[in-house]
Amino acid sequence: MDDSDTQAEVFIELRKRLQSGRLVLSSGFAEDPSEVDISTGSSYVRIKGAKSCCNIDLPKGVSITPPSCREMQRVSGDGLHIRLQLQNDNDMEVLPTLIESLKAQKSYLFACQSCRETILMERVFHRVLPLPNGNWNALVDDWCCHPDPFANRKLLPRKDDCLLGDTFVLVNWGTGPNEALILEPKTADTDVSKENGGKDLMQKPNKNVRVICKCCRAMLGEVISSDTLKLYITEVTVKSPIEDSENTNLLNRSLFVENVIACRIVEVSSSQSTFRFSVQGHDGKAYILLWLLNADTLLVSSKTSVSGSAFTPSEDISYNEHKSYCASNVVKVLYLPCVTSNHRDIVDAWEKDIGVHSLPLPVTTCQELLLLLSASTGSLPPSMRTMNTFQVAFMKLASN
Structure with a gap:
């Protein structure tokens, strides 16, 4: 195991609804229970070991019950496990x-x-409407006694409409390509004319035509029809024209992807009571099976994720001899990569299950997400990295 796959010295998982949690101290922090001293306050936990010490800042209204920090258990490969009781307001x-x-x-x-x-200038939508669930065609077949009247028909936005999918929006392009966007076919047999901004492709729409940012060449979406764009929510940001552009949307790429997908699966699970997701590339291939376990977790880890986005320590000015960490709101998920032939039976079963919700994303974003999940798994204590055939990961949740 290399350095990039070593567990955190300090790891705390707190469940706010259950008002319980666990603290794991690796052998690098302390090897014996007698070496550990834990003190708590209204919004902090201070942990002192033989080799190191740290402060944990908790959100307002969250505190650890002091008597619960006394019982410790040694777990082989992990270190010291301590069960905690939580008070949460x-x-x-x-x-x-x-x-x-x-x-x-x-x-x-x-x-x-x-x-x-900026790729699309000021837009005012007269209607903002949700698209049907991704399995709506199958539901029509099950509930209707006559042939599906919507078969082979697309739901497209009219002028000044915005249609909302699970991971994308459909907007009417109207007057033609913006100068900040490029239409690019996936195959080389179609030439895009830079002089006309790709209008030839707009006249002859192709489902394989991608929408590319002219500035950084990132894929932002796809062309659906001669006047309709599909833009993925992991690739674009939307703001009001009066917002200060210097103070908005400054999250780094990895943290943005992590936040958006975590928040989105929470929204979908809340509205549709579904907790299993198939993350699919825009090519239709499944890349990750994702199972949402809970969204009420606070996580503290002394190991920085590979992106540097989550669980990053910050120096405590008041205690120079201490390291300081902040608890982050996260979702806990199980995941299974689909990029290999392993567990093909599970992948096939999920693909046939109407209760599994598909989340289409660009292929590169699916790969980014898989790296983020793998980095989270590598930072966990070894005994907590897997559950049955799935791997365990935490994703940071953007919250107030």
């Missing part, structure tokens, strides 16, 4: 994703998330 609100935040009769600017370049 904190009601967390998840920040809405783009799908939940778009409203009619409001003005928006669309920008590339990677480079912040």
Whole structure:
């Protein structure tokens, strides 16, 4: 096991609804229970070991019951496990994703998330409507006694409409390509003319035509019809024209992807009571099976994720001899990569299960997500990294 796959010295998982949690101290922090001293306050936990010490900052309204920190158990390969009791008066609100935040009769600017370049100028949507569930065709077949009247028909936005999918929005392009966007076919047999901004492709739409940011060449979506764009919520940001562009959407790429997908699966599970997801590339191939376990977790880890986005320590000015960490709101998930032939029976079963919700994303974003999940798994104590055939991971949740 290399350094990039070593567990955190300090790991705390707290369940706010259950008002319980566990603290794991690796042998690098302390090898014997007698070496550990834990003190708690209204919004902090201070842990002292033989080799190191740290402060844990908890959200307002969350505290650890001191007597629960006394019983310790040694687990082979992990270190010391300590069960905790939690007092929680904190009601967390998840920040809405783009799908939940778009409203009619409001003005928006669309920008590339990677480079912040504005790709669609000020737009005011007269209607913002949700698309049917991804399995709606199958439901029509099950419930209707006559042939499906919607077979082979696309639901497309009219002018000044915005249609909301699970991981994308459909917008009417109207007047033609914007200068900040490029239409690029996936195959080389179609030439895109830079002089006309790709209007030839708009006249002859192809499902394989991708929408590319002219500035950074990131894939933002696809062309659905001659005047309709599909833009993925992991690739674009939307803001009001009056917002200060210097103070918005400044999250780094990895943290943005992590936040958006975590918040989105919470939204979908809340509205549709589904907890299993198939993350699919825009090529239709399944890349990750994702199972949401809970969304009420606070996590503290002294190991920085591979992206540097989550669980990153910050120096405590008041205690120079201590390291300081902040608890993060996260979702706990099980996941199974589909990129190999392993567990083909599970993948096939999920693909046939109507209760599994598909989340289409660009292929590169599926790969980014898999790296983030793998990095989270590698930071966990060894005994907590797997559950049955699935791997365990935590994703940071953007919240108020």
